[in-house]
Amino acid sequence: MSTYDTFTEDLKRIAALGSISGLLEWDEQVNLPPESADYRARQSSAMSELVHREATRSQVGEWLAELKEDTSLDLDQQLVVSEAGKEYDRLTKIPADFVSRKAELTSLAFHAWGKARADNDFASYAPYLERNLELAKEEASYLGRADDPYDYWIDRFDPGMDATSIQRIFKGLKDELVPLVRQILDSSIKANTDCMKDFPVDRQETFLREVTERLGFNYRRGRIDRSLHPFCSGNAFDTRMTTRFFKDNPLDSLFSSIHETGHGLYEQGLPHEHIGTALGEAAGMAVHESQSRLWENQVARSPEFWKFWEPVYRETFDQQLSGVSSHDFYLAVNSVALNPIRVDSDEVTYNLHILLRFELEKALFDGSLAVSDLPEEWNRLSEQIVGLRPRNDSEGVLQDVHWSGAAFGYFPSYCLGNLLAAQLWYALLEQVPSVPEEMAKGNFSPVLDWLRTNVHQHGRRRFALELSKAVTGQDLSHVSLIRYLRERYLPLYSS
Ligand SMILES: [Zn+2]
Structure with a gap:
């Protein structure tokens, strides 16, 4: 075997080990008995240590040094080597004691955050958040990024991006989105979601399964279970999605499950033979989010989607929907209203929440904002950008889990993913004009096939910026998202 083959076999073996950690986390959120959490923490920590040790063996460094000099490698192989090299560099430059210290401190911060949110008590959480910010800066400094720690974190989630480009x-986006939101909210037409009450959970589950299967999710290599917060983990060989059900809010579970299905379809579409190397891994979080959002919004909120599914939905929930017209139902599916909570926001107002978080993260990292001043600044900017002031810190600065895990720089990916989704959508419609017609017949494979060809099969060959340029011919920007929102929402909300 060549050194390259030996090396990639080893990468795949380490990825398989890492996926066991992922399975433990999935199990923790889906199955774990309440008093087994401490032991699970020990299992997870033992696995992480094992994976870290395997991934940082000196042998890996020797293979990398040899392969970096190997002029016979083709472009794909060079990509595998350079991406693996970056990760090896990162893992070996960060001291092991920092890794375990960070794991312990962020675990404490996570619990402190949960309690602070329940008690509406930011002050009790502030010291943990301060420490997390220091940890984030410290990690960046090990990688030689002490001068631009926020850019380091953005690049971790979306390679090639930085605060300036974002x-x-x-x-x-902001210049065009703010007036558009105003225009829709000022309309006398309002969606009425009161009709979406008392939907039996078992029937929601049956409908959901039918939808996700038809969208193309492979249940022979994946599952959907229940957890407090929906997520998708695993890889193409075994994709685990979760959802949650509310009797009085069936659209929440439906759309969040279709969102996770989008993530799942991406994972299932990555080339199986390359899983564990850069050719079989997702191209950053913005691209991942573009996949979930495209299915959740562009596809599943479209009139064509509901042309096919509405009769099935009505048959499933005949009593609940008996007095509701098709128009009112479709309006409920595309309801727009300001909400202080990001994850409960509709696709029109959602990005305002990201703009707010981006401003705050920049200020936290450049030192112009102290953690102690964060709640007030959150509320002030929320009023200015989102258009409403949270009633308290629990529905304001304490609402998101990310910072409690020291995950700074992640929020922008959600918005970039929304922009990319809209851009990909128009490219798809242009290249495969029959898509709407096929969706109305319940055939979603033209969408999936196109995404497989243009996005999934490329692994990490193209990150968000290159992907948008290569597939849509345009630089990543707000233009397509604004066009999409106008085309979908203005007709609905114009009297
Ligand atoms: Zn997502």
Whole structure:
């Protein structure tokens, strides 16, 4: 075997080990008995240590040194080597004691956050958040990024991006999104979601299964279970999605499950033979989020989607929907209203929440904002950007889990994913004009096939910026998202 083959076999073996950690986390959120959490923490920590030790063996460094000099490698192989090299560099430059210290401190911070949110008590959480911010800066400094720690974190989630490029994109978005939100909210037409009450959970589950299967999710290599917060984990060989059900809010579980299905379809579409190397891994979080959002919004909120599914939905929930017209039902599916909570927001107002978090993260990292001043600044900017002031810190600064895990720089990916989804959508419609017609017949494979060809099969060959340029011919920007929102929502909300 060549050194390259030996090396990639080893990468795949380490990825298989890492996936066992993922399975433990999935199990923790789906199955774990309440008093087994401490032992699970020990199991997870033992696995992480094992994976870290395997991934940082000196042998790996020797293979990398040899392969970096190997001029016979083709472009794909060079990508595998350079991406693995970056990760090896990162893992070996960060001291092991920092890794375990960070794991312990963020675990404490996570619990402190949960309690602070329940008690509406930011002050009790502030010291943990301060420490998490220090941890994030410290990690960046090990990688030689002490001068631009926020950019280091953005790049971790979306390679090639930084605060300056995001700032430019977000500026364009904000200028057009804010007046559009106003226009829709000022309309005398309002969606009425009161009709979506008392939907039996078992029937929601049956409908959901039918939808996700028809969208293309492979249940022979994946599952959907229940957890407090929906997520998708695993890889193409074994994809685990979760959802949650509310009797009085069936659209929440439906759309969040279709969202997770989008993540799942991406994972299932990555080339199986390359899982564990850069050719078989997702191209950053913005691309991942573009996949979930495209299915959740562009596809599943479209009139064509509901042309096919509405009769099935009505048959499943005949009593609940008996007095509701098709128009009112479709309006409920596309309801727009300001909400202080990001995850409960509709697709029109959602990105305002990201613009807010991006401003705050920048200020936290450049030192112009102290953690102690964060709640007030959150509320002030929320009023200015989102258009409403949270009633308290629990529904304001304490609402998101991310910072409690020291995950700074992650929020922008959600918005970038929304922009990319809209851009991909128009490219798809242009290249495969029969898509709407096929969706109305219940055939979603033209959408999936196109995503497989243009996004999934490429692994990490193209990150968000290159992907948008290569597939849509355009730089990543707000233009398509604004066009999409106008085309979908203005007709609904114009009297
Ligand atoms: Zn997502």
